Amino acid sequence: MTKLYGSLEAGGTKFICAVGNEDFEVIEKVQFPTNTPAETIEETVAFFKKFEQDLTGIAIGSFGPIDIDLDSPTYGYITSTPKPNWSNVDLLGQIAQEFNIPFYFTTDVNSSAFGEAMVREGVDSLVYYTIGTGIGAGAIQRGEFVGGTGHTEAGHTYVALHPYDIEHGFTGVCPFHKGCLEGLASGPSLEARTGIRGELIEADSEVWDVQAYYIAQAAIQATLLYRPQVIVFGGGVMAQEHMVKRVHETFETLMNGYVPVPDLADYIVTPAVAENGSATLGNFALAKQISQ
The missing domain is CATH 3.30.420.40 (ATPase, nucleotide binding domain)
Structure with missing residues (x-):
């Protein structure tokens, strides 16, 4: 079985979705504007569904503030953001319910920091x-x-x-x-x-x-x-x-x-990671970590 790892860099302006292999090489990558939660999450799910058979984990690095407390009833939510329509949105839950794989949830800058430290x-x-x-x-x-x-x-x-x-x-x-x-x-x-x-x-x-x-x-x-x-x-x-x-x-x-x-x-x-790819690289590694 080919093992693939998913990365979602959920930004306030655009979402960047990517799938990478075990060497963290990008297999496919796409970006689209951050529109309404329903539209944007639907596009995100549709992208990852194409690789569902081989995906072993997905990491999400999101704009915030977000709730990363595993014991919180709003874990996985975007909380008090000034981004219109995105306050109190269950970003992780709405995506994860469509897949039977583990997810890692953190901030977009944490994902980037992880990627930068790797290289x-x-x-x-x-x-x-x-x-x-x-x-x-x-x-x-x-x-x-x-x-x-x-x-x-x-x-x-x-x-x-x-x-x-x-x-x-x-x-x-x-x-x-x-x-x-x-x-x-x-x-x-x-x-x-x-x-x-x-x-x-x-x-x-x-x-x-x-x-x-x-x-x-x-x-x-x-x-x-x-x-x-x-x-x-x-x-x-x-x-x-x-x-x-x-x-x-x-x-x-x-x-x-x-x-x-x-x-x-x-x-x-x-x-140090070219083409603003720090978050994608970090997410691939975090997705691998959560899937082991």
């Missing part, structure tokens, strides 16, 4: 941030996800405001918090400040230094809380080639030599 030799302590439409982070220590009654929500920690934002009275775009990392450094914050989509903003715009200030604070939080071997920043905002250098410079200034860290070129980095 970095000797690394079992890592923090992965996605800086995109939203901001989330997954942390791994000694090969295990960090979290207790739930997953971490590092995207909603409060950060010190940049002087530019103080001057302009900008407190972010998060509907829950004023002054949190996601509200101040996610992709939509760029357009809220400038009226221009992030990918169209000139590389020499001062707004990138504002972004770097907040992202560097995220790296400092990760450093002081978890002392990881590597911090990975993925997502659309970090696709700007100049951003990593800006974050390095600001991190160095703000940390001010307080604790030792590796060379920043090796410590604060962008994803």
Whole structure:
């Protein structure tokens, strides 16, 4: 019997479904917009049904917040998300009821963190941030996800405001918090400040230094809380080639030599898995783990 593993990266903008073999090579992959729960879950089930005979497990990495407490009556649910129509949706339950195989359920950033740790030799302590439409982070220590009654929500920690934002009275775009990392450094914050989509903003715009200030604070939080071997920043905002250098410079200034860290070129980095495939790779491994 051919053993296949399923991956669902359930994002607020798009769902990415993939099936891989025992070497974690992608056999088939598809993505589609995150529409209503009924439409999107139906498309997801239809994709995996094509491989049902050989699938041994599926891992889901979802946007959140989600309930990952196995003892909770809402385990597997997307909970208090600002994504319209998706609050209190039983994502895992609606998919899993269509299959007779085990499922692993975690956050999309945990999946990405797991994938990134897999390809970095000797690394079992890592923090992965996605800086995109939203901001989330997954942390791994000694090969295990960090979290207790739930997953971490590092995207909603409060950060010190940049002087530019103080001057302009900008407190972010998060509907829950004023002054949190996601509200101040996610992709939509760029357009809220400038009226221009992030990918169209000139590389020499001062707004990138504002972004770097907040992202560097995220790296400092990760450093002081978890002392990881590597911090990975993925997502659309970090696709700007100049951003990593800006974050390095600001991190160095703000940390001010307080604790030792590796060379920043090796410590604060962008994803090592090509084509935003970190979550897919991590999910394949988690699906294999749950199916053994």
